[in-house]
Amino acid sequence: MDNAQPTHDKNEAELLRAARRGDQAAFAALYRLHAKAIHSLVLRLSGSVETAEDITQDTFLKAMRFLPGLRAELPLRPWLKRTASNALIDQFRKQWRSLPLPGDDFMADAAALPESDAEIAGLLRRLPPAARTLVWLHLMEGWSHKELAARFGHTESWSKSVLSRALKQLRTNLSDDEKNSCE
Structure with a gap:
């Protein structure tokens, strides 16, 4: 699954401008361009398909509401990823007031992770x-x-x-x- 950020090009900027004018096909194209990456991010973080689907949908609904404030010259995906991550964190904050993790509090260097x-x-x-x-x-x-x-x-x-x-x-x-x- 390729979640790489597409190069922000004139096409995405044009789609964003058109979506701002109410062009539903342009918004649908933006959704198709970014939904898989947003869903994948939330699924990876939450481990729940249902949560990933809900937050992906909510992220794009929020994008629709905020279209007038989104700058067409900037890539959309970082904003979408931040919005989805914040929604997931909000969900976690509602579920847990503190995070119970075993272990001591020393700072450790990053582990060498597997390649796959x-x-x-x-x-x-x-x-x-x-x-x-x-x-x-x-x-x-x-x-x-x-x-x-x-x-x-x-x-x-x-x-x-x-x-x-x-x-x-x-x-x-x-x-x-x-x-x-x-x-």
Whole structure:
């Protein structure tokens, strides 16, 4: 599955302008261009097909409402990804007031992850959803600890601590998987 950001070109800008004028076919084209990537991101973070479908739909409904404020000269996908991620975080915040993760609070360096996307996805699925989301948004989407802390309603040290524990858990799971495959 290719989730690479398409090059922002004149075509997307024209589609955005047309969608702003009420052209439903243009909005549908924007949806087709970006929905798979947004769905994939939310599915990867939440582990739930139903959640991914709901948040993808909500993200595009929000995009429809905010069309007048979206700048046609900027790529749409980063805005969509941020909107979808924020919606998922909001959902997590409603479900959990704090994130229970075992382990100590030391900062660890990033683990060497397996090469295969399937292996990475499998390891990430073993983390609690909020930790998986935090890891993905920080390492893959480039969110800072300050942004994550503000979005989750916690401190930067909380974000660093959760990331540290999640990376430690990923390393442990990876090590256990390697031991089990050698037996």
